[in-house]
Each structure stands twice: as C-alpha cells, then as structure tokens.
Amino acid sequence: MIPVAISDAPVEDFIPHGNIEVMRGLRHFIVENVRTARRFLKKCDREIDIDAITFYELNGHTDRNILPTLLEPLRKGEPMGMMSEAGCPGVADPGAEVARIAQAEGLRVIPLAGPSSILMSLMASGFNGQGFAFNGYLPIENDRRVKVIKELEARAYKHDMTQIFIETPYRNARFLEFLVATLRPSTLLSVASGLTDPQLESAVTLPVARWRSRSLAMDKTPAIFLISKP
Amino acid sequence: MIPVAISDAPVEDFIPHGNIEVMRGLRHFIVENVRTARRFLKKCDREIDIDAITFYELNGHTDRNILPTLLEPLRKGEPMGMMSEAGCPGVADPGAEVARIAQAEGLRVIPLAGPSSILMSLMASGFNGQGFAFNGYLPIENDRRVKVIKELEARAYKHDMTQIFIETPYRNARFLEFLVATLRPSTLLSVASGLTDPQLESAVTLPVARWRSRSLAMDKTPAIFLISKP
Numbered sequence: 252m253i254p255v256a257i258s259d260a261p262v263e264d265f266i267p268h269g270n271i272e273v274m275r276g277l278r279h280f281i282v283e284n285v286r287t288a289r290r291f292l293k294k295c296d297r298e299i300d301i302d303a304i305t306f307y308e309l310n311g312h313t314d315r316n317i318l319p320t321l322l323e324p325l326r327k328g329e330p331m332g333m334m335s336e337a338g339c340p341g342v343a344d345p346g347a348e349v350a351r352i353a354q355a356e357g358l359r360v361i362p363l364a365g366p367s368s369i370l371m372s373l374m375a376s377g378f379n380g381q382g383f384a385f386n387g388y389l390p391i392e393n394d395r396r397v398k399v400i401k402e403l404e405a406r407a408y409k410h411d412m413t414q415i416f417i418e419t420p421y422r423n424a425r426f427l428e429f430l431v432a433t434l435r436p437s438t439l440l441s442v443a444s445g446l447t448d449p450q451l452e453s454a455v456t457l458p459v460a461r462w463r464s465r466s467l468a469m470d471k472t473p474a475i476f477l478i479s480k481p
Numbered sequence: 482m483i484p485v486a487i488s489d490a491p492v493e494d495f496i497p498h499g500n501i502e503v504m505r506g507l508r509h510f511i512v513e514n515v516r517t518a519r520r521f522l523k524k525c526d527r528e529i530d531i532d533a534i535t536f537y538e539l540n541g542h543t544d545r546n547i548l549p550t551l552l553e554p555l556r557k558g559e560p561m562g563m564m565s566e567a568g569c570p571g572v573a574d575p576g577a578e579v580a581r582i583a584q585a586e587g588l589r590v591i592p593l594a595g596p597s598s599i600l601m602s603l604m605a606s607g608f609n610g611q612g613f614a615f616n617g618y619l620p621i622e623n624d625r626r627v628k629v630i631k632e633l634e635a636r637a638y639k640h641d642m643t644q645i646f647i648e649t650p651y652r653n654a655r656f657l658e659f660l661v662a663t664l665r666p667s668t669l670l671s672v673a674s675g676l677t678d679p680q681l682e683s684a685v686t687l688p689v690a691r692w693r694s695r696s697l698a699m700d701k702t703p704a705i706f707l708i709s710k711p
Contacts, residue, residue, distance in 0.1 A: 252601075252605060254594075261499075263498040263499060264499030266497055266594075267496055267498075268497075269494030269495055339604050341604040342600070343610060346604075347608060347609060347610050350604070350607035351607030351608070351686070353607065354607045354671070355607075360605045362600075362602070362604040362673075364496075364597070364601065364677060365595075367594070367600045370569055370572070370592075370597045370599070371592035373571070374482040374569055374570060374572065374580070374590075375584075375590045375591065376580070376581075377577055377579075377583065377590070380569075380571050380572035380574075380577050381572070381615075381618075382614075382615065384612075384615075384642065385610075385611075385612065385614075386612055387612055412614065441584070455584070456584035
C-alpha cells in the first residue's frame with residue numbers, strides 16, 4: 252500500500268526514500284488511475300522502466316466481480332504495489348476492497364508511510380487527535396446534508412470527537428458558505444488545503460463566525476474540513 | 482508538526498528527506514520526550530548540532546498553564562518543530578493543545594508527511610477507509626470497557642464506520658483475549674503491530690472467531706486494533 256503525491260512539490264519532500272526503493276522492485280501495480288501512476292513513478296525515479304510494469308486499473312468504474320483476479324500475480328508470489336490517485340491507498344478509493352480480499356486469502360499486506368491529508372490536516376488543526384472520525388463526503392441533497400452536518404456537530408460536542416469531511420474541489424467555496432450558515436457560530440472550523448506544497452499549503456482554524464468574512468481562494472485545490480467544539 | 486519514527490528501522494525508510502531538511506533548519510523543538518527527540522534527530526542527521534537546539538518538553542506531566550509560553554520563539558518569528566514520542570504529533574499526545582493556541586493566535590502551523598500507525602493500519606486492514614473513527618484508549622474498568630466496545634461494534638455495523646483503538650503494549654495479549662470474548666464471532670478484527678519495521682511488521686485481518694486460536698507475540702510492540710462489519 253503505497254502513498255502517492257498530494258501536490259506537485261518535489262516527491263522527496265514528502266515521500267520517504269524507502270518507498271522509492273520498494274517501488275523500484277515492483278513489476279505489478281494496482282492503481283486508481285494509470286496515467287497518474289505512471290507520472291508519479293517517473294517523478295520518483297527517472298530511470299524507472301515503465302514499459303516493464305503491468306498496471307491494473309481499479310476505480311469506481313471497475314467491475315467489482317473482477318477484483319479477485321487483480322491479485323493473481325501476488326498469489327504467484329510476485330509482489331504488487333497499490334496506489335491511489337492521491338495520498339494513501341485504501342482510504343478514499345476502492346483499494347480497500349482488494350486489500351480485504353488479500354487479507355481474506357492470507358496474503359501479506361504491507362502499508363508504507365507517506366502523506367495523508369486527513370492526518371496532516373488533523374495535526375495542524377489543533378483539534379483533539381485522541382478521538383476523531385473521518386466521514387468522507389457529505390450527502391449532496393440539501394436537507395440530508397444539513398441533517399448530517401448537524402449530527403456530526405452534535406457528536407463533536409457530546410463525545411469531543413473531531414469530525415473530518417471532504418468536498419470535491421470545485422464545490423469548496425460553496426461548501427464553506429454552507430458550513431458557515433449551518434454550524435453554530437462558536438464551533439471551531441479548520442480548513443486545510445494544498446498540503447505538502449510550500450506555495451499553496453494552508454491550514455487555518457477559526458470559529459465559524461470568523462469564517463463568515465473569509466472566502467476561499469481554493470476552488471481547484473483539494474481541501475479537508477474539520478470541526479471541533481470550542 | 483513533524484512525524485517521528487514508529488520503529489527502529491533506518492529513518493530514511495519512512496521519513497521523507499524533506500522533513501530532515503526542515504529539521505536541520507530548526508533551533509527550537511517542542512517535544513513529548515527530550516531523550517527520544519534527541520536520538521531521533523541524531524538518527525536523521527548525524528552532523529546535527531544538538532547543543533544548539535533548545536527543547537521544550539510537553540507531555541502529560543506538563544503544567545497546562547505554561548503551554549502558551551512554549552510558543553514564545555514562534556511569536557518572535559523563530560520557526561519551531563513539534564514532535565511526539567512516536568508517529569504524528571498532536572494525535573495521541575498533548576501537542577494538539579499547543580497547535581490550538583498557535584492557531585488561535587494566527588501563527589502558521591505546517592504539518593509534514595510521515596508514518597502514522599493509525600492510517601497505515603487502516604490501509605492494510607482492507608476495511609472501509611471512507612468512514613472511520615479513531616477512539617484512542619478504551620476505558621480500563623471492565624464493565625465500562627465492555628459497554629464501549631459493544632457500542633463501537635454497533636457503530637461499525639450501523640454506519641459502516643471502521644472503529645480504531647489502541648492499548649498500551651504490555652496489555653496487548655490480554656486485550657486481544659478481551660476482544661475475542663466480547664465481540665461477535667463474525668466481526669472482522671484487524672491487528673497491526675511493528676509497522677515500518679521489516680522484521681516485526683504484521684497487519685492481519687481475521688473474523689473474531691478465528692483470532693481465538695491465535696496468540697499475539699507482541700507484548701512489547703505497540704499495536705493498533707481495528708474492527709469492521711463482515
């Protein structure tokens with residue numbers, strides 16, 4: 252399980268050298284996006300022989316019935332890498348399903364260290380890290396979205412659990428307006444974006460009331476949103 | 482916010498080179514344990530001038546009233562590093578409280594990439610990563626512990642949220658027995674330990690019923706426990 256870049260900064264800034272050594276030794280990769288994966292491998296090691304590598308694509312469009320067949324090389328003793336389109340595989344992509352099949356068959360699954368925007372945004376937020384929940388995307392439909400965010404806010408207060416969620420980048424600005432309109436003014440909201448990119452990175456925590464006057468210049472940058480009781 | 486080692490393997494295996502560059506430029510570190518921090522810095526860079534560095538200890542014994550004073554160098558424009566005893570700072574240590582003060586004062590907080598046993602165990606488990614909760618330590622008192630673990634199991638089923646928790650290493654074996662006796666036999670339990678250490682690392686997912694016959698040879702190794710619905 253190989254974390255990949257979450258920004259365009261040089262890979263050695265945020266990818267351990269040991270990961271690059273591991274990648275060099277692999278001839279089979281299960282990847283969320285073949286083009287992204289090739290580019291990442293080339294950035295990690297210019298000398299890498301991409302043509303000697305077989306890629307197996309696994310994403311939202313992949314027929315779930317073929318997932319067990321993806322592990323065929325591993326069953327034969329050939330190590331395989333798994334890479335998401337950004338960050339850690341198996342977290343916000345279908346990679347977990349294949350890891351689950353591997354575990355069920357007793358195949359060894361090894362996770363490597365690397366950038367996780369979820370964990371990194373949590374570190375920067377100043378929020379409780381001894382109890383936190385990642386909730387993925389909120390529902391799109393407005394009434395349900397309001398209901399879910401109010402439930403998460405209630406959990407943040409009642410259990411002192413930091414609540415984390417994401418939105419697709421082009422909706423970030425509208426999503427912030429929605430959060431400001433829906434959450435209590437004193438609830439703390441942290442927004443992290445552009446992590447690992449020295450030019451873009453930002454991780455700011457403010458009470459909801461103070462986000463009212465701020466706009467997000469980040470409609471193309473993936474962002475993470477976190478809430479906490481004051 | 483600087484992640485540190487979670488095993489004794491060579492640091493370049495799991496720490497990005499960029500982090501080491503950042504550490505080289507810092508003269509002030511807030512750390513959970515000064516001895517561990519010194520050793521980690523020396524392992525990252527043998528040439529580092531430890532005597533030129535000022536360490537500010539922050540752990541469970543630190544008087545909470547002095548926390549704002551720890552940030553004095555940062556207020557004067559001197560960058561500071563924050564390091565936990567293992568893994569990511571601000572997650573399972575008091576570092577979050579200082580990050581929170583920094584955020585409240587508008588000081589910039591930058592998280593670096595690195596090993597997080599929480600995220601890495603999640604990647605390896607094959608469990609749902611689109612919804613997960615880290616719950617820290619469970620209560621020690623038996624009745625409350627049973628109640629909490631049953632609540633977490635119920636949440637894992639009802640919301641399809643992977644539930645993650647930890648135990649102090651010397652209690653790992655007894656904790657596994659407790660989990661096997663308390664959880665439903667078909668619930669999936671994943672146990673990860675020794676992550677980033679090629680000799681020790683293990684991340685195994687099995688139904689609770691199948692953990693019955695297994696014992697954990699890991700009474701000194703920090704472990705992460707994860708549960709999921711089948």
